Amino acid sequence: MNAAAQRKVKVATWNVNSVKARLPNVLSWLKEFAPDVVLLQEIKCMDDGFPRLEIEDAGYNIATHGQKSYNGVAILSKSPIEDVERRLPGGDADEHARYMEGTVFGKLRVATIYLPNGNPIGTEKFTYKLAWMDRLYKHMERGLADGEMRLYGGDYNVIPTDEDVYNARAMRDDALMQPESRTRFRALLHLGLTDCLRAFNTLPHQYSYWDYFAGSWPKNNGMLIDFLLASPAAADALVNAGIDREPRGKEKASDHTPVWSELMV
């Protein structure tokens, strides 16, 4: 346990599906939910297109790893963001902006992850997903060796079990459900990581994503694909976790909603 715990820090991960299109939603959520650290995915803009001034005015420091049109990740923090690293090692030809990490509150190492979707299966997209997960495994294995407090948050694009989706049968050929994807996700946990949500909520059918079409949100036809994974030191400091469904019900909502946890740092 962290005997010197001093401050409760609320960390959230949220795939916003374009930070520009979502700016009013993001700003109102930052004000209402008041997270200390936010891990964003799918900002869908380059670094110089990020709405930096508006989010700084809300009280956050910002680090971005942007890309034109697709992907892109960011870290927001009420503390300075130190020692930022923007590449997931091992993919020399990989130009996708899907990973970034930095240190917040002087001691908590956080990563924002936009794991490849991988559909359709049987194509190079699925091969890329699996290779990316293997790279993530190796990087986490190295990172966890120092025993520090780490949180790996993001859109993992994996449905871990059939109880994490509204209709497993309808999704059985989806890349998010394949044994190869699930095995690799479990392998990350077997490194010693704790799924923050599941430390506090073991109910089935807890969702973080709902399709835009076919009335998925009002019918609660969702899936759980966004996670905060804690290193042992961070897991020891956890005090709460959950899913904030409010943003998904707003006008012009992202198809994902924030997953959050609180820990003593």
Next chain:
DNA sequence: ATGCCAGGTAACACCTGA
């Protein structure tokens, strides 16, 4: 079985997403 909606880019159509 299905990208049914949404965003970006570009250009009035196509790509990507999960």
